[in-house]
Amino acid sequence: MSPSDPMPQRPDISGADEEWQRLHPLSPLLRGGVVLLAILGYVAVQLVDRVLSSVQVGPGSGGSSPSDDGPLDQASAYPLIAFLAVVAFVGVVALVSWVSWRFSRFRVGGSQVELRTGVLFRQHRQVALERIQAVELGRPLLARLVGLAQVVVQSAGGADSNLTLAFLDNRRAEELRLRLLELAARTDERVPEGDAPVTEPDGVAPTQVVPGAGRTDVAPGATPAAPATPAAPGVPGARQRTVEDATPLVTVPNSRLFLATILHGSTIVLGALVLAVAGSGSFGELAFVFAGVPALLPLAFGVAVSRVRELLTNGNFSLAHTGTALRVRHGLTDLRISTVPLHRVQAVEVLQPLWWRPWGWWRVRVNVAGIHGSGEGSLETVLLPVGGIDDVLTVLVSLGARRDDPRLVQALLGPGGEPGWVGLPRQARWLDPWVWRRAGYLLAPQAVLVRRGRFTRRVAVVPYARVQSLTLIQGVLQRRLCLASTTVVSTPGPVSARLDHLSLDDAERYLDALAARARVARRAVPSSDRPPGEAAPDTPLAPGAAPLVD
């Protein structure tokens, strides 16, 4: 088909302009794996049935057994036809797989990734390299058994515009992911002249590993030639690759994760209900027990499913810093590695449900441009499923904050009323009796911190350079009390920086001050339309290589 076939089959991952490549030959089978498994399962069940029924041939059952119309019964009656059918089936599957394999090709071109699939219904999907938001490596159970992996290229258009390369063998998938990330970062970085992205032959240069580079990321002197790079000592001007061997910043032990996952509102409510039912049983009110247990079962099932799912997705969690991105590994059975480019992080939230407070645990979530907070994509938005305050600070530091900044701890733990924070006025207690003391905002030099929540403590951090727009809302009751709610709008994601019931004056001042700071910050962040060489967005909480709050 393709005229480019005579190229050597060994994929030249490092070439700047590439030929069409094929996926792994087993991929169609694996993609149809569920169907195949279902067919095999059906056959197995039928076989077992047959064996069982032939074993318990009793005096009464003799009359009806040959009249069973199961396909296996028929098959055993005509072994030759059955054999031919199986051969034909295998043949058809093989042929279809082969054709499907022949017709699925992908290519990493100069500026885009392309995937062509389909024979009758052809599909050609392409993602521009500069639109790549994240590249994820997925290893479903079946694929992992045969050592394959899939590469999911996430782009800005939501889940529908993802490009999934399934499947490649592990090493090739890893190489491809690295290369895509590198290319994506390269187009993002706007490398100045003389270091032109496409013609640059450094793809073949050995990957430069700077172990522990993640810890020095706040070095504020990034030069234009190495915009997002902690200077590699001894190798001046060398650009750092996405270092895969970076030591993890944070790992979450599964035991802690297990406890934290169990400590969830739903399980606690369920536990209380179970106790109530059991208590009523111990008082002899058996009617309650008989009524309660069947009612609780579906509830318990639902809770168990959601908890187990969270445990499965967040298991084996570790977070590493790779210079320009954060690499998240997670998954108890289905190991996933996803990469969040630092400059795509739009907002950060640290939250602590009430039940985690005795342990001092927190969760860190982020909004990432192009990754939407619902469905499967929501997994990439958790940078720390559960961790102590040290872990939280480590994550925030990797995003550009400073560890010794007192404002971070204030934001997390403070009861309200600290200097610098603007809180809610007294009359807000009528609308929000619990939170009004603690809620508030702080305009730090690089980002706005919004603190709220008395039971579930939340702190949202939005860098000024990432503010999308600002809204002010005033309801009927709020007008009576001279209050207003404000929202710092970020891109879609789990983090919301809404602050309810500020006094109207404060809210208007907040809006004006935020708008002014966002204006300045936007100018500092270079856009794709501006000439390169200006400050490159470095760490999300501190675009322009400055710490989050200093």
Add this chain to the structure above:
Amino acid sequence: MRQTGTVADVFPTPPPPPDSTPGSERPPVTLRDGELPWRPVSPALRTVRLIGVAIVFGLLLLAAVVVSLVVSGWVWLAVLGLLVVAAWTAWVVHRQVSAISWVELDEEIVIRKGRLFRTLVSVPYGRLQYVDIQSGPLARAFGIAQCEIHTASPESGGSLPGLPTEEAEALRARLAARGEAQRAGL
């Protein structure tokens, strides 16, 4: 390139409770009234919306009248109720339209709306993704259109109804030009 210098100079590090508008002399953006040159929308919007309300309530009233003639005299009460609701809706629409105002600042467009629930949205030109202009048949007949502003976040866009069509086109052109000039990376 270290940015702290510039940023910290403009805004001193210990951030005071946001004091007026640093770095610019324009009057502040307020939820109500204010000294900025807020612009109202075309009064034709009121007509268009009132016609819409009239059509809906006209149909409902017709149905109610028919039912009351055919079935029972008690339904006249419902007709009365409908009339009251229609009058109230018309009054609300009337007030809502006069509550819409907008202003183009140096780097943002600000849109205010609503009487009972007042909202204000401030969208920087640099964050604009694209601008839509919509107009239904009724609105077209009255020569007005709605300007729909989209950013990277679905919740943050603003819509500005009731602009004269040429005004809407001009606004779109202006927004697009300023968006290009001030575009900021995501």
